[in-house]
Amino acid sequence: MSLKVCIFTPSKHAYAPLVMKAIADAIDPQNVLVLMTPKLRSKKKGRFGRAFQILRSSGADYLVSLGLMQLKLDRYSKREDRANVPAQQRRFADPPTMAKLIGFRTNGTIAINDPPAHEIIKEFAPDVIVSLFFNQIIKRETFELASEAWNVHPSLLPAYKGVSPAFWMLARGALEAGATIHRLTEKIDEGDYLFQESTPVMERDSMFTLYARCAELAGEGLRSLLVKLEAREPLNVIPEEGESSYFSTITKDAVREFRRNGRTFSRGLEY
Secondary structure (H helix, E strand, C coil): CCCCEEEEEECCCCCHHHHHHHCCCCCCHHHEEEEEECCCCCCCCHHHHHHHHHHHHHCHHHHHHHHHHHHHHHHHHHHHHHCCCCHHHCCCCCHHHHHHHHCCEEEECCCCCCHHHHHHHHHHCCCEEEEECCCCCCCHHHHCCCCEEEEEECCCCCCCEECCHHHHHHHCCCCEEEEEEEECCCCCCCCCEEEEEEEECCCCCCHHHHHHHHHHHHHHHHHHHHHHHHCCCCCCCECCCCCCCEECCCCHHHHHHHHHCCCCCCCCCCC
16 A cells, blocks of 8 residues: 555645654655645735734734744745755745655645645545645535545644644643644544644743644654554544633734733744
8 A cells, every 4th residue: 555645734834844744754755745725815815914914803912923933934944945954854944845855746726625626636646635734624525535634733632722722822821732633524623533642831832832842743643643544554533531622813812811921932943
């Protein structure tokens, strides 16, 4: 059996490459297709429209902090490029760069549930679809194009469903974080749990360090699941435990709570 994997991920994401490189030694790179979507789903809003939306909902502190963090990530990624750092040692590559370095196939689409994307997926004929920190709702007719379809989520589900769980865990004073890989369903962040691993929230964790650590855990879990599937071993379902919670738009009040807890966005983000 030669397992074929299709990864859905945004083209601009700081943490998805940490998962991508973890599975590079488990699957033949030519059997992996990374299907990327724009970070900004709506062309009408554009970059400035999106920035204004964030400013209005989340405030100047959040907008400026994310902007400064992205500038650092871009600068460090260019340093890695100039130094010809190997893929497995890269910490700041974006998804297109990491895919190219590893040798994964790549393609792009605006909307994952539209016919052009379906044609790309059908032509590749994956055994597994992996939603990796994805920015669009995946409909049943899309995830059923493979026999297995999984979502990678950077929290210990059912807690902290929704967007930006690393931020919300730090804002709400969580003591434990982690990663979950579950089967995709039409409900957000729900489905059979196939992998879960926890990590303590450290006193000096920033959003960057916590998200990165959860992503690395997810990479290890995804690699182990793919190895099992390749060997035709059964995938064990993990019982759901704990209280369910869901978070969506980051508000100005939430950012103030995050700051009151002594948290930062990019502490630990160093080359």
